Amino acid sequence: MTERIKSYFKGPFQKNTLLRKVIFIIAAALCLFPFVSPPTALLMGIIIAQIIGNPYLHLNNKATHLLLQISVVGLGFGMNIKEAIHAGSQGFLFTIFSIVGTLTLGLGLAKAFKLDKITSYLISVGTAICGGSAIAAVSPVVQAKEKQISIALGIVFILNSIALFVFPVVGNILHLSQQQFGLWCAIAIHDTSSVVGAAAKYGNEALEIATTVKLARALWIIPVALLSATFFKQGKGKVKIPYFIGYFIIAMCINSYSPWVLAHNQVIVTIAKAGLTLTLFLIGSGLSKKVLKSVGLKPMLQGLILWTTISLASLSAIYYL
Template identity: 55%
Template structure:
């Protein structure tokens, strides 16, 4: 039934719609989580205090006052207290930043010096890789660890830490647990080495060349090798970086051998192509005089990138990650690390 116009009940007055400009300026809080209701925003983004803390520490790492060990310590402090609010974002960024930083360091190195250093470190490399893998096999069996965990930790100790584990793991078809345990083990030892190696080197009065060679052999990851050597001196940095990257090339034959040993067919080998970029940068710095003025700038940026990389690595080592490993993988890692460190140091000191 249709009511006459006079009998239709009056409707409450409605406010006129806001003009388009007012709608654009008004903050939209309808879709925010409850804990962000009423929070002030910056360019439509409401940063949490954890994100602010991360940003402040990151900015400090870009300053001349932040050395690689300091940056790593700040990252660890963040991870163990408030936590890393950008863990998922920096996980993929960290290896790329490290690779570009290593390439940048090549613009401060001389190819003739690098070849000499690489030749001297070749014998140490071959002997230490074979010995570490063999020792890891027997210690791992004694500890009752799975063969994948044993092999990954041994490869990480023998060659170049996380990069070797990331390359060899898929070849073995290792599961996520084995990969995580192995990576966490070598990362913890990297942290210890970065802080302890420079004081030990000074206490033993190691030369720049001796310390650089020792770092390249006894410290797992390239980032910690470069960080410790940079804290010791420029010559140590050149020797350590060159020998470590030459050592990293052993990822290729070790990966091939791993595929044969574990009877894995059709697996792709992950080649560290950034080493070619480092060699190219070193050749440009040595043989292209026009590039000389650019070298110090690129090296400076590379050192900043390395510092930020170590901050990211420290921020990724949360207490949960450290506790999830258990004691036996740490025992294996420590035993291998002590044997390699002490053995290589003895040979270096005897060689003079």
């Protein structure tokens, strides 16, 4: 059925680049309206990627990266710094154990499956810390090649897409509290965009906890990247530090101590949520057939085992402790 649809649209879209651009822009614009949820936006992007393709694919990665950072900083204007510190402290021990456990398991799976060392490590780091951001930060340190980076990113984005749909459903089935769900999202979902998207669908308190814990977790990029240079005996690459987390903290401080901002912060937060929804659309539209084909069975299996393990282990700890 899908092939029939694709073949039906193939001719007009390939011949008319303008038509592809118009459809893409209209779909992207719809994501800015509140009736389009983050999961819907992601699904729209995936469908467009498979049927007509992303006409701006060469700009997609930079646009997604920048828009995500701006949106996350905007969400900071809706959070209180004291509550955020409390939420971050709750996830501290979970973060340490999950990062160490995931990296250790990833190393074992790499040996068991006889995977490429760097590709396997990038998948493990992306799962352990914060998805694409962690992969982008560690890649230059370990001098990863473009194909190795593409495989790791492809696996992370595919699993992120699944998580965005699955996690809210599981949370509702298990009747997880806002606090439990926010913490689970921050630990078990790879990328910040999907963490925030899933938590936003679950509730405002879950969103605040998930965003804070996830960004605190993202700071582990720095020590992990430095250790990676030692582990791989490389020292030439530069670590890409996520400076936008500092702006997020500043935004929370302004919101916490400025009465005027506190009275008008909903406008900023609404715009930030719309930006996040658009970010997820762009991520979906970047999952082209080329990306999906490049993944490979064994690397995908490693990523799936790592993600399933960290998801179930963290859920059990949060649910029963």
